[in-house]
Amino acid sequence: MTAFVLVPGPFTGGWVWAEVAALLREAGAEAYPVTLPGLGERRDETGEEAGIDLETHVEDLVRLVDGIDAPEVVLVGHGYGLFPVFGAADRRAGRVARIVSVDTALPENGAAWVDSVPDPEVRARLAEAARDGEDIAWVAPPRPGDRARWGSTEGVPAEALERLERRAVPQPAGTLTGPLRLTGAAAALPSTGVLCTANGGSIDLVRMLVESGPPQFLALADDRVRFLEIDTGHWPMLSAPAALAGALLRAAAGEGHRVTAPEQAHERPAHDVPFLLDVPEGYSERRGRVDLHLPDGERPRPAVVFVHGGPVAPEQRPTPRDTPFFLGYGRYAASLGVVGVTLDHRLHGLADYPLAAEDLTEAVALVRADPRVDGDRIALWFFSTGGLLAADWLAAPPPWLRCLAATYPALAPLPGWRTVESRFRPAEALGTEAGPPIVLTRAGLEHPAFTATVEEFLTAAVRNGTDVEIVDVPNGHHGFEVTDRTEESRAAVERAMRAVLGRLRD
Template identity: 60%
Template structure:
């Protein structure tokens, strides 16, 4: 028999696991909830300082109690959200008693890094980091005040209003020490099998994680190890409230060693981002300046330019860097073959917290391009891809006169739920109201993930309300990254049509 120990996230206690625990028990497993000091009603704080080590001790105590009651049971630790931090700390101290660790829509905590780093709300994270004195771990963080405020902590998709109201009523202040104290790991739990349960409604999927592994970042290669499995749940960040039966089923399968295993980088041939471009495009002269490459047409006269802005986040150690990826180079050469300067660049969107500096990199690249003697500075187009779509917001909100067209291909046009971007800057759906007469060419992948597709529909609805000039190029059978994943006649015609539309507006 398997004994599950369920550890809740910020502001929450054992009550969130009630239905999931009942279903696990009905299936013949044991289900225990670890009461965390100061968060769970059964374990109130007694005036002493509560920090991450306090919660690690709470989980260790639960492990020891389960082991004492039933020696030899397989103990599976399940950490949701913040709960993965005390789970990993406890697994590190009781590795010999833990059969598996399950990350339930949770990150990958590292030794020496506090749970604060995993808070999705970037504005709140910065405020807490800025006001925390060295070594200070006292104080509390107030819980969400109403059902709508939970969205700042993760997608509430499929959670009923009644469940959100109960979540709010039972929420407890989070002791700041649990967020500010660094996690300390010895590495003892590194050999414990691991499962990640990803909630796609919160903006993450197995496909996304595989792409991160494919980038070759050494820190992520462990995710493709033989003892690591993954599951997806098509729901928001609180599956124990929205899909308790499905969650219980996934946990039982995880305990049995089932699940999807990732492919190590390079083992299945070139990853998607390094496969050939779908069009035959001739080479052309290339000039490299700083973080910018200019692919030049044959004529020496100043020509219009198209700047292609890659997506992300892309891990900092990725090689080759995006400006040398076949898709971006293919588009740039295709543009050069049509008589305009095609530009690729590298920007520093290595994490969802880096949109500000990535935007500065793009702005600097554009100025470099406009100053180039082969470029007509009054005829420039910007073309954004994937996660780079959020960077389009600045240009939509106040388009300069020289920006003749803005294009976006399978873009993300609103922050995904787990990105924690709470401000108004990187929201193209809000910014399009300022676009005026700026033409927009949007290439839409028909097989896009629902979460990204929803951001495109939000943008198009906003564009419709303000009568923005938007042309949509559809690829009905294309996936995100269709230029290398789906090199079909349909995909090729979509690329040609989008390029024709951009160049027609650029050269008019």
Template identity: 60%
Template sequence: MTVFVLVPGMFTGAHVWRETADRLAAAGAEAHAVRPSGIDASPGPARGGVDLEAHIADVVAVIDSVGGTDRKLVLVGHDYGIHPAVDRRAGRVDRIVSLDSGMPRNGVPAVAAVPDRSLRDRTAATDGDALPPPATPEDWRRWGSTEGVPGPALDRLTALAAPQPVGTLLQPLRLTGVVDSVPVTGVLCTGNGASIEMVQMMADRGDPALRALAGSPATFFELRTGHWPMLSRPAELTDVLLRAASGDGHRLVPVDASEPPAHLRPFLLDVPEATRERHGDVDLYLPDAEEPRPAVLFVHGGPVPADARPTPRDWPTLRGYAHCAAAGGAVAAVVDHRLHGLDDYERAAADVAAALDDVRADPRVDADRTALWFFSGGGPIAARWLDAPPPWLRCLAATYPVLGPLPGWGLTDSRFNPARAVANAGALPVVLTRVGRETPAIAATVEEFLAAAEECGADVEVVDVPHGRHAFETVDRTDESRDAVRRAMRAVLDRLCRPGMWQGSPTTG
């Protein structure tokens, strides 16, 4: 028999696992939900004295109560619950399942895994012993996507929520390292912005923790739902937990020195090489022209680890687009901005603004004819220019972009929300390349943006790649993909150049 020990996340107790535990039992397994001290009505110290070690002790007590080393024991931690669950009783645990949670790190408190900086600051500045729980369904969305959770279940989650003892979030986690030998499974909820494809991409780009998992026995599953699958998809979650216990799941592909990772594969078009100049964090690609030419500044996505090499401006996709623009008669520029984490959008936007100033000041550039082109996670930066387009910005392009805050990113109340900013775009033309096989959470932001654009009458041209994936220029080398790049480039240059300025086809491949 397999025994599951289920650890709840923030503000919640054993009650969130009720239906999943019942389904596990019906499948022949045994399930025990941990009742965290100070949250559930269980014996233990008063809420003011509860810290991370108290919740670790709660988890250990349940593991010890199970007994019987002949039975497989799977420890499941949801959200914050992975922190007290990890690295304890390693000799007794056969597998750890991390359910839509961050990766615990030695010496780092659980609050560091909260992407929303304002929520982290609020936790650290809490005047009292506990953080008040979400009071409305909308409040829950600040902590994660509630996609798929039925209204009554969300109401019940709110009614039963309890204050989270601050000590559980601020006390640094101490790891002994013994858990490194325990197999791990990650369950990603796509409605909350995660996917296996995205994790693989981050590992390829050099994220040290994820790169260590690539090629390891660690497995992954996806659930097409929000952050609380035990409430929204209990049957599917039960199936995934049973499969995880058996060692099933997707494994990350390790970096192969003989094969470049997806983001470093060749660009899908053969493009004439343009003269390239490096100026600080900006590369210029110059067309063969004597008079000042319009310019396109390409803005990479992310977050990208600070120590990733090569840096984005040397990635084949960005270089390929820049060569295309230069072949079409524009000065192309690619900036390495500092979007290394979700807290970095302010400084990344400042980097882009500074790069724009430098590019427009170059005497080879027609400063009154400039375009911005955003990719992927760089999309939120576009909100600044959509909200107040300067007269010299003649076009804004976005390719498989994030066009609204993803759940839990912490940008909900910020200015980095293109879906909200497009209402002020006026006559600014927007060229949007949309891929048909996008991550659901990102696709939702694109549809929200398009709905808002339609409502306000914004000038948006959509270039569809029906069978394309995120980063299709290197992972989907098809005629459909090639045609999409050509159409998007022509659309931007048509809006950027005066009649007679365009030198011709920007692509030859």
């Protein structure tokens, strides 16, 4: 017999698992919906001065596992709940048959859940309190209008959503800020990721990350890791309890899709791979979120603003602008006589595109106001999923935007990215007004999900008579500057840069 220990996300209790637990029991399994100390009906049992933290929750789960007689224990974590799940599994690896993550990224040793909190306002508040030495005992649950930042509620019935809002309770702050301590035992256990497609997760996306993303994603191709999909939002226990119960039973049986790594996996982390062109370091200045790579000379110069994709975990180091990739692009532009601009924007989750757009607008205003910049000659260059941020500039292009470039971009939300606001659809924004010329770099071995958005965009461009120059890299993958360091890739980068600078100076 299999026993499922069901650990909920923040601000909730075991009650969210009620329907799933009933279905698992009907199937002959044991089910233990968990309410963690300080939450739900256990809010008062420890008292507000008990100093509840992540360790409290880990120890509580360990005691529960120790009391289960079933020969096979499967720990299931949703959102924050995956942190104590990993902590308990690490201490009781011999008793845990599998870890199941429900629409949640796997945590690493030393990580704190505050770094994964999808609401930037909460992250900023906790970071400010830590800097000021302020002791915050509780974190308030999200307001109804902020719920989308914590994950898509698509498919949740109105009554269940009302219950989710009504029964939400504050989360002990120490559970969010305390680091997860792991020995490595949990990492050796089999695991299954249940991906919720309406919240942006999919097996196709995992495959793309493994095939063309940073090397840390290669762990997702381990033979012990499987994936299942549910076509619903971030709360499948409320929106699709039968589908989730079925997925958990399949996971316990070892079923699911395995993603395989490419034959030639990269041994060096992406942030450690040098830029593929040899460019001088030059002089740069840091202005908040923005770095300016400045060419020699006194007169004002045109500027190219390089915009990274994402989502990028808020704790990721180095941040995009400090990677050799964007340092290289910024320095390359400066070596050719224009100001190269890089920035770190706040695209930490699919609901953060408005924040990222705000950061980009502020960065462009800062750049244009600099006396060393010719504010009437600006180019914006978008990479990967940063391409969605091009929509605002295509819908209402300012006269000083002389060129818009995009390299292996997503030009419409990827499959399952339904929580991305409707305004971030460049293929639909194109042609609403006469816009700037576009330089589009395509990878011939691109992931089909990206290719489909580019084809949709090019169809709209032809229909609207948009000036598009295409730079093709026939043998290149997504991120070819890192994955395919060939003469073909170098030539493509050089050609794209010449095309952008030619339009800036025209």
